[in-house]
Amino acid sequence: MIEWLAAVLLLLGCLFCLLAAVGLVRLPDTLTRMHAATKAGTLGAGLILGAVAVLFGDIGTVLRTFLVLIFLFMTVPVGAHLIGRAAYCSGIRLSSRTWVDHLREDLEGKDKSER
Amino acid sequence: MNLFLINILLAVGFMIALESFTLATLFTGMVVGYMALWLTRPLYGDDRYFQRFATIVRLVIFFIKALVISNLRVLRAVLAPSQISRPGIIRLPLDARTDMEIMLVANLISLTPGTLSIDVSEDRRNLYVHVMFLEDVDDARRELKEGLERRVLEVLR
Numbered sequence: 219m220i221e222w223l224a225a226v227l228l229l230l231g232c233l234f235c236l237l238a239a240v241g242l243v244r245l246p247d248t249l250t251r252m253h254a255a256t257k258a259g260t261l262g263a264g265l266i267l268g269a270v271a272v273l274f275g276d277i278g279t280v281l282r283t284f285l286v287l288i289f290l291f292m293t294v295p296v297g298a299h300l301i302g303r304a305a306y307c308s309g310i311r312l313s314s315r316t317w318v319d320h321l322r323e324d325l326e327g328k329d330k331s332e333r
Numbered sequence: 334m335n336l337f338l339i340n341i342l343l344a345v346g347f348m349i350a351l352e353s354f355t356l357a358t359l360f361t362g363m364v365v366g367y368m369a370l371w372l373t374r375p376l377y378g379d380d381r382y383f384q385r386f387a388t389i390v391r392l393v394i395f396f397i398k399a400l401v402i403s404n405l406r407v408l409r410a411v412l413a414p415s416q417i418s419r420p421g422i423i424r425l426p427l428d429a430r431t432d433m434e435i436m437l438v439a440n441l442i443s444l445t446p447g448t449l450s451i452d453v454s455e456d457r458r459n460l461y462v463h464v465m466f467l468e469d470v471d472d473a474r475r476e477l478k479e480g481l482e483r484r485v486l487e488v489l490r
Contacts (some may be wrong), residue, residue: 234404242413249463250410250420250451254407257446295443296448301343302449302463318421318470321452321461 224273231265234258246313248305256298263290337383340366395484396441403447406466421467422451425460425477429486437461438440442477477489 243331264287271283312319345365348358356366371383431433437455442462450465464473 237408237411241407244411250465251447252449253465254411258404259409261400287436291444295440298443299439299450302451306451313420316420318423318467320424321422
């Protein structure tokens, strides 16, 4: 029973990691790619860690997987935010399907008022 | 936070009493200790610990639900990128004021797939969020504010 649960978690985790990799190739611009890369990756890693915790089940392993998960959840959004911001500020072209950009509006508005 | 410490001590005591040092016993000890503290709550003067505990549990459950749902949406977008995704960057007026609050809100928004915080305005009143599936600006704003931000502020304040 435990083995089956672990196997399902492991396979789901791998599926989300694969999804992250495919998304990195298929999505149109840097920002949408960041969505796939960081988030699906987090959930994938989380599920795989969950499988490890379920399979071993002793207090040491569970606490360590929990710790890994906490560190992942603390560092991943910071990295994603900084990469996204750096990409945006260096003026990457956004996907042609982007239809609202309040950040550009505000930045341009500020430029005009400074002049 | 004092009650939290007492709760942990009760759990450790529970483990010693049962002479069983496993995660399950620790967890049971925490639950039993929490219930004991809850029964005797008029003794401690303030019940912030119990309220805060409830808000944290609500935030975690909400967050896990959002994580799974939006991951499935990203999955659909990856499989058919041309059909579904209509991204956009929206301005989200913040109720969070301190750096700690803004950091937590921004990080949790970044963690949920489909939304990525790009920048904070210089006066710290707006957060710029890249939304992958943007159908309606006001709907997306309301969803982020009522969902994540309100719950984060409940936990912190």
